[in-house]
Structure formats: structure tokens, C-alpha cells
Amino acid sequence: MEGGAAMIQAPKGTHDVLPHDVERRRVLAAHAERLLGSAGYQRIETPVFEATELFARGVGEATDIVQKEMYSFDDGAGRSLTLRPEGTAPVCRAYIEHGMHKRPQPVKLWYLSCFFRAENPQKGRQRQFWQVGAETIGSDAPEADAELIVLLAELLEAMGVKGTRLRLASLGTPETRVEYREELAAYLRAHESELAPEVRGRIELNPMRAFDASDRGTQHVMASAPKLLDRLAPEDAEHFAQVRALLDVAGIPYELDPMLVRGLDYYTRTLFEFTSDALGAQSGVGGGGRYDRLIEQLGGQPTPGVGFAAGIERILLAAPEQPTAPDVVDLLVTLADRDAQPVHLAAFELAREARRAGLAAQLELTGRSLKSALKHADRIGARYVAIVNDAEQTSLRDMDSGEQLELATGATIPAILRGGRL
Numbered sequence: 001m002e003g004g005a006a007m008i009q010a011p012k013g014t015h016d017v018l019p020h021d022v023e024r025r026r027v028l029a030a031h032a033e034r035l036l037g038s039a040g041y042q043r044i045e046t047p048v049f050e051a052t053e054l055f056a057r058g059v060g061e062a063t064d065i066v067q068k069e070m071y072s073f074d075d076g077a078g079r080s081l082t083l084r085p086e087g088t089a090p091v092c093r094a095y096i097e098h099g100m101h102k103r104p105q106p107v108k109l110w111y112l113s114c115f116f117r118a119e120n121p122q123k124g125r126q127r128q129f130w131q132v133g134a135e136t137i138g139s140d141a142p143e144a145d146a147e148l149i150v151l152l153a154e155l156l157e158a159m160g161v162k163g164t165r166l167r168l169a170s171l172g173t174p175e176t177r178v179e180y181r182e183e184l185a186a187y188l189r190a191h192e193s194e195l196a197p198e199v200r201g202r203i204e205l206n207p208m209r210a211f212d213a214s215d216r217g218t219q220h221v222m223a224s225a226p227k228l229l230d231r232l233a234p235e236d237a238e239h240f241a242q243v244r245a246l247l248d249v250a251g252i253p254y255e256l257d258p259m260l261v262r263g264l265d266y267y268t269r270t271l272f273e274f275t276s277d278a279l280g281a282q283s284g285v286g287g288g289g290r291y292d293r294l295i296e297q298l299g300g301q302p303t304p305g306v307g308f309a310a311g312i313e314r315i316l317l318a319a320p321e322q323p324t325a326p327d328v329v330d331l332l333v334t335l336a337d338r339d340a341q342p343v344h345l346a347a348f349e350l351a352r353e354a355r356r357a358g359l360a361a362q363l364e365l366t367g368r369s370l371k372s373a374l375k376h377a378d379r380i381g382a383r384y385v386a387i388v389n390d391a392e393q394t395s396l397r398d399m400d401s402g403e404q405l406e407l408a409t410g411a412t413i414p415a416i417l418r419g420g421r422l
């Protein structure tokens with residue numbers, strides 16, 4: 001396009017969802033609605049921004065998300081707000097705020113929303129991205145964990161996501177974790193000289209993150225580090241065994257991964273992540289886990305919960321393109337005489353009435369000549385073209401047969417509804 005002004009681009013790490021992608025997303029949303037809806041999940045939408053405190057307390061002060069990835073701003077009245085980086089804390093906030101503990105438990109909710117993290121953009125990693133997520137609040141049954149994992153597996157399968165693997169772990173309770181953290185921190189201190197400087201600096205704050213490190217020295221140390229899975233309390237070990245038994249029954253393969261670390265602090269017990277070989281470095285397509293203390297941390301009554309979220313962009317990257325049906329156009333309305341005002345009015349009215357009669361009808365809007373309007377009709381796959389000659393009279397052209405009928409304008413829509421016959 002010509003013009004002197006400099007072009008403005010979408011901010012780094014964001015992207016436009018163009019009509020073709022909207023169609024793929026619509027298919028994904030329809031699968032989510034069908035799968036989650038039939039399992040009793042109801043859709044929820046929470047605000048795009050929340051009190052910063054919600055994520056500081058919910059997601060955890062020590063996490064990368066809270067420390068460096070949040071878009072926070074002052075609301076002008078001295079309160080700090082944050083563009084939501086994830087959906088679990090907001091859904092739990094809504095559960096508490098709306099007294100959902102009074103409803104039949106568990107409360108099962110799902111969402112399909114956009115989220116924001118100030119990460120370094122790369123393929124599959126954006127600053128604005130979308131997630132489909134589901135949360136079961138008010139049940140600590142292992143069946144709830146297994147049900148969510150099965151539903152996510154089915155969603156990925158329905159979308160044709162290739163090369164998925166499920167990694168599974170259990171974190172036990174926060175108390176077990178505190179003891180384990182001390183044990184791990186002591187182990188890390190004993191091997192301090194072999195660790196990457198970044199890991200060394202985080203021994204006290206978050207020693208678990210050492211499992212995430214990509215440098216060889218740290219990885220070598222971590223291979224023999226004590227594992228949380230070996231330190232679980234008996235009831236947590238039993239809960240985890242039951243989740244695994246249910247996944248076995250459902251025929252969902254998984255790998256136990258004692259090193260599985262996810263970047264959110266609210267997890268207790270079950271932790272899981274689906275990866276896909278079809279993705280590059282950002283291979284996590286969806287994940288989640290149990291968060292039995294989160295509602296309490298956010299000011300509610302002690303209430304267990306479990307959930308997952310999967311990245312829409314990553315699902316679509318890992319899923320094959322499906323052929324999408326072209327849009328149906330029943331009718332294109334154009335004019336024979338562009339200079340006559342009554343013809344413009346009659347054409348506008350004809351398109352509107354055609355839509356009211358249930359037809360997919362478009363009005364020619366560029367002032368094309370009749371010849372190029374017919375070409376355009378061909379390109380958009382219009383079944384009929386109505387050429388409004390004057391306020392009273394219209395030619396109706398059947399684009400398949402090339403036949404043309406001369407009609408009173410008012411008879412055009414009935415003729416189309418009869419299949420192009422008088």
C-alpha cells in the first residue's frame with residue numbers, strides 16, 4: 001500500500017490470528033467444548049488483568065513468571081495490576097469470590113483465553129498466547145487427576161497432534177517438599193563447585209530448578225541428586241500409585257520423570273506434562289497438576305484442586321493442517337448502473353433481505369464493473385449473482401449453469417430459495 005507514514009507492526013512476541021487460523025482455532029474450541037462439556041466442565045472467563053498480588057501469592061514469588069515475566073502496571077490509583085500470565089490462580093480466585101464451595105462439589109471449569117508472559121519470543125513461545133485449560137476444584141480423588149490427563153490426551157489426539165509423550169511425577173505435600181528441599185540444598189552445597197553460577201545463586205531460593213539446568217556440569221550433579229519421588233509420605237505415594245493405575249486402565253502411556261519441574265509453585269502431588277516431538281525447543285504442549293493448598297493460600301477454605309492448560313499455538317504447530325471448507329456464498333449482489341441512487345438502495349436492501357431469509361449474501365462494495373464483479377463472484381464461489389438493473393428489475397445469474405433470469409427485484413429471493421427457478 002502507498003503512503004508516507006511509517007508502518008506500525010504488532011509488538012514483538014504477539015501475532016495476528018488471521019481468518020485461516022481462526023478456522024483452525026474454531027475446530028480446536030469445538031473439540032474442547034465437546035470433550036470437556038461431556039465430562040461436566042463448564043466454561044468460565046476471568047478478567048484479562050488481575051491484582052498483581054494474586055499471582056505473587058498464587059504462582060509464587062520465586063518463580064520466573066513472577067520474578068521476570070509479568071506485565072504489571074499501576075492502575076493510576078496506586079494498585080498494581082498484572083496481565084494474567086496463567087489461568088489457575090484467577091479461576092481459584094473466582095471460585096472463592098463467588099462462593100462456589102456452596103455448589104455441588106467438585107466444581108469443574110474450563111477456559112480458552114489469552115495469557116501474557118514477557119518471555120523471549122521464539123517458535124511456540126509468545127508474549128501473548130492462548131491456552132485451553134480445565135480445573136476440577138473440590139475433589140482430591142486420584143480419579144480427578146487421571147480424568148484431566150485422559151481429557152487432555154483425547155484433545156491432543158482429536159487435533160491429530162503428533163509424537164506426544166506424557167511425563168508424570170508427584171510432588172507430595174509442601175511439608176515433604178520443605179524437608180526434601182533442605183536435603184537437596186545440602187546436596188547442592190556439597191557439589192557447589194561443579195554447578196553453573198546461575199544454579200549456585202539459586203540454591204537457597206529454589207534448589208528444584210537445578211533439575212532444569214542445561215549445562216553439563218549441573219546435569220551431571222543432578223543425575224545422582226536425591227529424588228522427591230523417593231521421599232513421598234505414604235498417603236501421597238498411595239495417591240500417586242492410584243493415578244498411575246487409572247492411566248494404565250485408560251491405556252495412556254507415560255514416563256515417570258522424577259526430574260519433572262514446572263515453573264509454578266502451587267503444585268502438590270500429581271504433576272504432568274505432555275510434550276510433542278513435532279515441536280522444537282519449546283516442546284511442552286500442555287501440562288498441569290494438583291494444587292491442594294492454592295485456594296487456602298488465596299484466602300479460601302482448604303479445598304483441593306487439579307487442572308491442566310495446553311497452549312493453543314503449540315497444539316496448532318504440532319497438529320497437521322486440516323483442509324477447511326471454503327465459506328459458502330449463496331448470493332453476490334451487484335449493480336448494473338452505479339450512477340442511479342435508487343439502484344444502490346435497492347441492491348443494499350436486496351442483500352439485507354437475502355440474509356434475513358437465511359442466505360449467505362454479500363454486496364459488491366468496490367464499484368467493480370459488471371464483468372469484474374462476475375469474475376469476483378467466481379473467485380469467492382458465489383452460487384448466484386443478482387444484478388440490480390433498477391429499483392424494480394433484477395437479473396439473477398446462476399454461476400454454475402451461466403443461465404440468467406430476468407425478475408422483479410422482489411421475486412429474486414424466492415427464486416433463489418426455489419433453486420433458481422421462476
Ligand code: HAM
Pocket residue numbers: 085086087088117119124125126127128129130131133134135262263264284285286287288289290306307308309310311312313314
Ligand atoms: P504452563 O505449563 O505454564 O501451565 O502453561 C501451559 C501451556 O501453555 C504450556 O504447556 C504451553 O503449551 C503454553 N504456554 C506457556 N507459555 C507459553 C508461551 N510463552 N507461548 C506459547 N505458549 C505457552 C500453566 O499455565 C498452568 N496454569 C496449568 C495448570 C492448570 N495447572 C493446573 N491447572
